[in-house]
Amino acid sequence: VTEPDLVGRHVVVTAGGTREPLDPVRFLGNRSSGKQGYALARTAAARGARVTLIEGNTGLPDPAGVDVVRIGTAVQLREAVLKAAPDADVVVMAAAVADFRPETYATGKIKKRDGQEPEPIVLVRNPDILAEISADRSRPGQMIVGFAAETDDVLANGRAKLARKGCDLLVVNEVGERKTFGSEENEAVVLGADGSETPVPYGPKEALAETVWDLVVSRLG
Numbered sequence: 625v626t627e628p629d630l631v632g633r634h635v636v637v638t639a640g641g642t643r644e645p646l647d648p649v650r651f652l653g654n655r656s657s658g659k660q661g662y663a664l665a666r667t668a669a670a671r672g673a674r675v676t677l678i679e680g681n682t683g684l685p686d687p688a689g690v691d692v693v694r695i696g697t698a699v700q701l702r703e704a705v706l707k708a709a710p711d712a713d714v715v716v717m718a719a720a721v722a723d724f725r726p727e728t729y730a731t732g733k734i735k736k737r738d739g740q741e742p743e744p745i746v747l748v749r750n751p752d753i754l755a756e757i758s759a760d761r762s763r764p765g766q767m768i769v770g771f772a773a774e775t776d777d778v779l780a781n782g783r784a785k786l787a788r789k790g791c792d793l794l795v796v797n798e799v800g801e802r803k804t805f806g807s808e809e810n811e812a813v814v815l816g817a818d819g820s821e822t823p824v825p826y827g828p829k830e831a832l833a834e835t836v837w838d839l840v841v842s843r844l845g
């Protein structure tokens with residue numbers, strides 16, 4: 625039985641991956657399908673929250689009863705999050721955000737020319753949205769939840785990331801070409817800024833989402 629324990633709350637969830645364009649044809653992207661973020665949005669709505677889902681490049685159908693905002697790049701994601709966050713009780717950053725983007729955008733398709741070496745792609749840093757909203761705290765009592773997608777030293781990297789980003793909860797999950805990305809299941813440890821560690825065994829992404837909301841509800845004033 626789903627408890628309506630998020631009634632009266634506005635939650636913002638980001639899902640999917642950013643795409644950083646190189647030219648009209650190509651982009652730098654990542655393997656996020658959006659399934660984990662959509663599971664968070666669906667379960668929050670089922671628990672009674674008003675949900676704003678900011679999605680990047682997932683192609684997934686809009687969940688019922690959820691406001692969906694579409695973005696392409698990390699800079700667009702930042703704009704959408706900063707617009708929605710001041711009114712949110714909870715922000716969950718499940719989107720996979722590119723840390724870097726190409727410095728220049730070629731307005732025409734980049735061509736290969738006979739006998740010419742390929743041009744290197746120069747990257748510049750993208751803004752760190754999670755760190756920014758965690759430092760801002762645009763609303764008193766607001767809870768901010770981040771994710772950490774790691775391939776090595778998963779927990780150690782997760783703990784360092786929690787300290788660096790300054791969020792309240794960090795969901796640490798292992799990723800790989802065929803691990804977590806795109807699958808229906810996930811497995812994670814949710815780290816709290818209060819030192820708590822909640823392991824979530826391998827199971828449906830909905831189950832991890834429900835645990836995240838349980839932890840959020842127990843901490844909301």
Ligand code: PMT
Nearest residue numbers: 656657658659660717720721752753754771772773805806
């Ligand atoms: O979409 P699925 O296929 O279901 O896969 C789910 C998932 C693996 C994408 C998801 O569970 C997940 O781990 N999402 C976070 C991916 C990510 O960007 O992790 P990160 O460790 O690089 O970033 C840490 C946190 O900072 C994340 O909350 C991210 O949203 C945020 N971030 C990162 C970079 C940046 N420039 N700004 C950010 O806000």
